[in-house]
Amino acid sequence: MRIIITGGSGLIGRELTATLAYAGHEVIVLSRNPAGVMDLPLKAKAVEWDGRTTAGWGHLVDGAEAIVNLAGANISGGRWSAERKKLLRESRLDAGKAVVDAVRSAGRKPSVLVQASAVGYYGSRGNEEVTETTPAGTDFLAKLAKDWEASTTPVEDLGVRRAIARTGVVLSPDGGAHPRMMAPFRFFVGGPIGSGRQWFPWIHFTDEVNALKFMIENESASGTYNVCSPTPVINAEFCRMLGRRMHRPCWLAVPGFVLRLLFGEMADVLLKGQKQVPRRLQRSSFRFIYTAADAALKDIIF
Numbered sequence: 001m002r003i004i005i006t007g008g009s010g011l012i013g014r015e016l017t018a019t020l021a022y023a024g025h026e027v028i029v030l031s032r033n034p035a036g037v038m039d040l041p042l043k044a045k046a047v048e049w050d051g052r053t054t055a056g057w058g059h060l061v062d063g064a065e066a067i068v069n070l071a072g073a074n075i076s077g078g079r080w081s082a083e084r085k086k087l088l089r090e091s092r093l094d095a096g097k098a099v100v101d102a103v104r105s106a107g108r109k110p111s112v113l114v115q116a117s118a119v120g121y122y123g124s125r126g127n128e129e130v131t132e133t134t135p136a137g138t139d140f141l142a143k144l145a146k147d148w149e150a151s152t153t154p155v156e157d158l159g160v161r162r163a164i165a166r167t168g169v170v171l172s173p174d175g176g177a178h179p180r181m182m183a184p185f186r187f188f189v190g191g192p193i194g195s196g197r198q199w200f201p202w203i204h205f206t207d208e209v210n211a212l213k214f215m216i217e218n219e220s221a222s223g224t225y226n227v228c229s230p231t232p233v234i235n236a237e238f239c240r241m242l243g244r245r246m247h248r249p250c251w252l253a254v255p256g257f258v259l260r261l262l263f264g265e266m267a268d269v270l271l272k273g274q275k276q277v278p279r280r281l282q283r284s285s286f287r288f289i290y291t292a293a294d295a296a297l298k299d300i301i302f
Contacts, residue, residue, distance in 0.1 A: 002026045003216065004060060006095055007070030007116070009037045009046070011175040012167075015209045016068065017044050023213075028064075030057055030071070052094040054102045062106040066216045068114045069152055071095035075118075076177070080140070080266045089144060096151020103155045112161045114215045115152045119168045119201050119228065121145035124272035127199070131279040132166070132224045140265065149224075161222050163215040168201030168228035168276050170208050173300040181242065182301075184252070190243055191252040194259070196236030198273035201228045204290035204299065211278075214286050226278040233293050235273065245297045 003020055007013050008029030021027045021041035031037050034046035049057050051071060061067065073091040078084050096115075103109055122130050123137015136146045149164050156162050170176045184190040203211075208227060215221045233241075243250035259267035281288075290296040 001065040002028065002063065003066045003068065004028045004030065004064050005068045005070060006030045006099065007072065010070060011172055012170060012208060013070050015205055016212055019209050019213060028060055051091060053098055058102040058105060061102040061110060063108045064110050066112045067099060067110050068212060069095060069099050070116045072148065079264050085140065092148040093151050096148065099152055100154045103158055103160060109158060110160055112163065112216055113152055113155050114212055115149055115162060115164045117145050117149045117164050117166045119166055119274050119276050121166050122274050125274045127275060130274045130276045132226055141269065163221050164224045165212060165215065165227045166224060167208060168203050170205050171202055171296050171300055172205035173302065182246065185243055185246045185248040188248055189252045190239060190248055191250050191254065192236040192239045193254050194256040194271040196234065196253060198235050198271060199232050199275040200235045200238045201232045201274050201276035202293060203228045204296040207288050207290055211281060211286060225280050226276050228276045228278050229291060230278055230282055230288060231291050232275050238293055241294045241297055245301045
């Protein structure tokens, strides 16, 4: 099976590429800088694209079995200025439009498109349990995720099965949020963020990749899936677990006003949480490997 991954050079894309290639699939990673995509498995290759059009890669969709659209500028890549917000939005919508254009032009269309999204879709929900039927929030991140999902909706009218992955915080030793969370603990200044009572929807990177693979290979998988552990924890509890695993104290809480001074509106990603649960994955044949945060941390902290 030929599988095309946009944004395949990022944390999730790298892990997914390796897993799919080792399973025998041909994987094509679309990247702005294909020469910089290192250590690809034998059955994978990087192809250049501009993030906006089908130039140079659109023909590869003809005969491909699946597309995984992960493309989008890093949410935590900088303070959310008006310019940064524009980049976050355009990088997602432009990529989605390019994917739709490629599918529309293909003679033999893919069977499935897996569309990335994020738990931020739901906005801040307090202690409310968040399932796939929970409506979208109204803040910037919620609107961004909603529009990101909608960017590839037209492929459904072209007969392509579409699955949406609303992902929580991915725990991995190789990137993402986890190394940043570990940094204060290394210097003995780790602690809860804000009140510490906000929910922390997490997922081990192995379960994240397996969930995306499940959506590709399972012909009944369509619609929205919460991709997160079935056992979310509050931020303070997660920090205590992280401190124990790193043999460091968890004592210095970071006040919300300090985060807002440092990061502006982006601080809300850390200060507000969601009690996200993967209801549809739980009711399917999918099986999680890591359901306890402490076991996940034990696996990724060396």
